[in-house]
Amino acid sequence: MDKKLAVSLLSLLFTVSFPLSVWAETVLEKVSRTGVLTAGVRTDAVPFGYTDKNNTLQGYSVDLIKLIQQRLEKQLNKPIKLELKTVDLKNRFNQVETGKLDIVCEATSITPEREQNVDFSTPYFTTGIQLLAREADAERLNPTRTSETKLQTIRESNITVGFLLGTTTDDEFRPIYPEAKWQVIGSRTDGIRRLKAGEIDLIASDGILLLGELWRQGLDFKAFRLVPSQPLTFENYGCILPKNSSQWGNLVNQTITSEENTQLWNKWFDPKTGRFPYQRFQTSTKS
Numbered sequence: 001m002d003k004k005l006a007v008s009l010l011s012l013l014f015t016v017s018f019p020l021s022v023w024a025e026t027v028l029e030k031v032s033r034t035g036v037l038t039a040g041v042r043t044d045a046v047p048f049g050y051t052d053k054n055n056t057l058q059g060y061s062v063d064l065i066k067l068i069q070q071r072l073e074k075q076l077n078k079p080i081k082l083e084l085k086t087v088d089l090k091n092r093f094n095q096v097e098t099g100k101l102d103i104v105c106e107a108t109s110i111t112p113e114r115e116q117n118v119d120f121s122t123p124y125f126t127t128g129i130q131l132l133a134r135e136a137d138a139e140r141l142n143p144t145r146t147s148e149t150k151l152q153t154i155r156e157s158n159i160t161v162g163f164l165l166g167t168t169t170d171d172e173f174r175p176i177y178p179e180a181k182w183q184v185i186g187s188r189t190d191g192i193r194r195l196k197a198g199e200i201d202l203i204a205s206d207g208i209l210l211l212g213e214l215w216r217q218g219l220d221f222k223a224f225r226l227v228p229s230q231p232l233t234f235e236n237y238g239c240i241l242p243k244n245s246s247q248w249g250n251l252v253n254q255t256i257t258s259e260e261n262t263q264l265w266n267k268w269f270d271p272k273t274g275r276f277p278y279q280r281f282q283t284s285t286k287s
Helices: 003-017 027-034 060-076 092-097 135-141 188-196 207-216 246-256 259-269
Strands: 036-041 049-051 081-086 125-134 160-163 181-184 202-206 224-227 234-237
Touching: 027 036, 027 060, 027 246, 036 060, 036 092, 060 081, 060 246, 060 259, 125 135, 125 188, 125 207, 135 224, 160 188, 188 202, 188 207, 202 207, 207 224, 246 259
Parallel strands: 036 081, 160 181, 160 202
Antiparallel strands: 125 202, 125 224, 125 234
């Protein structure tokens, strides 16, 4: 047999016997080789990711990614450049699954269905699904108006509820408002504009993000109300990670559970001194 042909056949046999995944780089190996961490954040998820008046990315998740970058530099003992990319509800998972991003930290709820395709970090924030109403309509539309512990079905056909596609919010409220009209809103910004104009009566979303959008638009919190006051469900937020990236996940989790992140969390969310005061939930029904 020709020597070159024999070598080619042996190489082919080796490739078939050992899939490419054997040689696939881990996230840490890629970052070490390139010196670059590529991370995704949102621009419409106040206070986790948003742009300020100077079009600069701000938010707790942006600062958290910078903490992760710093831990990477210590572990790899070399400078690491951080490249922040913007993601949205439609592409945030695909960007990680296809390897275009090493991590996405924003306002993503951890669910078993999503964990089939990606990994998640340990949770760094817990919020809950609520509805935002105009204060004048809040009591009438509140499903706990007669009892704080029992949800009341509201059978009014003249209610219009706005919700975002690609979120976990509307499924929880549809049985409570069985005769309501449900309309897709392009964003929370669009939803609050339509709520103010009287085009819709409620917006279904995570309470913290609805408050964040009111804050971003400089609106008077007293003109609106979250109902019910106790979230209908609890949602844990975590960073999106590539599937089966345990070493990378360990580093991210060490950052999230670090004292540095505790200080960062308090800077943003402490009920008395934070930039965005928020009551920290102690229990959760989702993981």
